[in-house]
Amino acid sequence: MKTMMVTGTALAALLAPMLSGAPALAQRGPMGPVTHDAYVAMQKQRFDMMDADHDGVVTKEELTAQLTARMGEAPPAERVDALFKTMDTDGDGKATAAEVAASAESRFAAMDTNHDGTLSEDEFRAGMAQMGMGGRRR
Ligand SMILES: [Ca+2]
Numbered sequence: 469m470k471t472m473m474v475t476g477t478a479l480a481a482l483l484a485p486m487l488s489g490a491p492a493l494a495q496r497g498p499m500g501p502v503t504h505d506a507y508v509a510m511q512k513q514r515f516d517m518m519d520a521d522h523d524g525v526v527t528k529e530e531l532t533a534q535l536t537a538r539m540g541e542a543p544p545a546e547r548v549d550a551l552f553k554t555m556d557t558d559g560d561g562k563a564t565a566a567e568v569a570a571s572a573e574s575r576f577a578a579m580d581t582n583h584d585g586t587l588s589e590d591e592f593r594a595g596m597a598q599m600g601m602g603g604r605r606r
């Protein structure tokens with residue numbers, strides 16, 4: 469839980485400057501509406517965080533390490549596999565920044581269920597939950 473809060477704070481810090489033109493949105497907090505640009509920036513930041521050795525490529529090992537750090541426990545291998553597959557679109561075992569950016573685009577499109585170019589809190593949560601990345605646990 470503590471980890472989620474840290475992530476949320478980092479996210480808020482990241483989003484705040486981008487939302488400065490829309491104070492009403494910023495006040496809704498880190499889980500508020502996420503614009504397309506903010507989402508893409510978030511995914512890029514996430515990629516940089518995952519790319520522990522900064523070689524521009526995220527491996528399954530790096531993804532596992534990142535998820536373990538975030539969740540406080542090692543994630544199930546099949547969850548890592550499923551998530552990694554969404555990142556490594558050509559299946560060569562390496563997720564490049566370009567692949568992750570492209571998959572972020574399609575994920576955004578998939579989550580933006582009412583197609584208004586912004587992820588509402590509900591859309592965002594539903595999308596994260598679907599990926600098994602949400603803060604909610606059963
Ligand atoms: Ca790497």
Ligand SMILES: [Ca+2]
Nearest residue numbers: 556558560562
């Ligand atoms: Ca790849």
